[in-house]
Amino acid sequence: MSDILGYKGKRVIVSGCFSGMGEATAKLLLSLGAEVHGFDFKDVDLPLASFNKVDLRDPATIEAGVAAVGGKIDALFNCAGLPGGGGFHPLDTMKVNFLGTRHLTEQVVPLMADKGAIISIASTGGLGWSRRIPVHMQLLQTQGFQDGLAWCEANLDQVAEGYAFSKEAVIVWTQFMGAQLIKKGIRINCSLPSPTQTPMMATFHATSGKDVVDAAAEPLGRYTTPEEQAGPLVLINSDLAGVVNGIVLPVDGGFMGGLATGQVDISKMMGGAKRQS
Template identity: 90%
Template sequence: MSDILGYKGKRVIVSGCFSGMGEATAKILLDLGAEVHGFDYKEVALPLASFNQIDLRDPASIEAGVAAVGGKVDCLFNCAGLPGGGGFPPIDTMKVNFLGTRHLTEQVIPLMGDKGAIISIASTGGLGWSRRIPVHMQLLATQGFQAGLEWCEANMDQVSEGYAFSKEAVIVWTQYMGAHLIKRGIRINCSLPSPTQTPMMATFHATSGKDVVDAAAEPLGRYTTPAEQAGPLVLINSDAAAVVNGIVLPVDGGFMGGLATGQVDISKMMGAARQNA
């Protein structure tokens, strides 16, 4: 039981390893003895087995990065993302947070063989997914990056500012694919972080407002750290979670539980939503 997580010698890919949760995830995996291959738009200084610069907005760069890694891949950590609220063009946010993430995953799956684990970072900002399942199923029915992009461009009323819809799409896609991939021995899950102190936080404050972000940090009363978010990602993709599949895991200090039981006041969040409507 000394290696209950089972990462020693495993080949893993971490997308978004330059900073924040992705960097923290890569550091933990390195400490656990994994062979870590990193993807990011920016160069990294970590002692990785390999690093490939990719742009999740560009399917060709994704394909080139995966081809460069090659061989058997045991785990994929989809940690790259863009904030919304107007900080970036909505289509760019959609490309990075969902379309590019889906395309990357589809490229890696054939390298996993008959066993593997995938986890993606969604968000508590995607909690509206259950109200738009039919819409998201239309998007999931598209085949490939370009078809997905064309659907988004034709449905900008749904995509809106990009962030919430992209994170909803990750949640629905995870649950949908869980039932399919497990038949091939591959697990897929996602996490829902509460506000986390990463380089993206300044954009969230500027576009959504600090009061709104702070409201999503209750009842914990503070922002989480990248390392606190990385730990659950590493756990869920590990051998210790061998039959955990298709889950949407809140990593939020009790936000969703407090919301469900009336202990979190979301009036500030709802007020902001009404103002932006």
């Protein structure tokens, strides 16, 4: 089979490769002949080119991990994340889902040449981004991990439980950076998965409620698999998608379309949000 996606011999980094979507992404990239370098907080049992223990809450480990990989990087897959609903401290959720992800990306970009590609996992839980663009632009104006964290600490009313705001931030940041990085020949995009059967699902059920999570799985009527989410990530970062840039890609079995056309009952999800508050 021809290497239509263009990954053979490419050097890629996958964060969050221990389980879930990140693990599925790393496995798919390995099968396509990529040289895969993994980052995670937990040790990984995959035949990677290298593995570095990285905690996205700690910028020093991010910098050490990127330095250890070194050389040219062709693609970055930001798959690490924490669930919401109060399962983790809001600032930890912000650090992993946005601040650490942004810091990792900023460390990798100088190692990318023309035709570099970045994709991050956001969420349908970040759909409120368009109502808070001015707030998110304040966060995007911060420089570096610590400056961003200080902004979050000063704006805990906006951060709230952390998950929705962090995913909104990924969405706005992706669109903002798309217009910046493309001038260097580097693309950046993000995906919006619907509920996916990963180890985090138990936390989502416990903190947000199964009914709320199930409502976000319509009209597909089931949770997606990590493999179903990994495929679009790999496609968007591939040579085949060479001018796809700054997009927010729903990977949700029709949830966004159903929502836009009134076929998804959003009140169940809103009800769950009200119970948490």
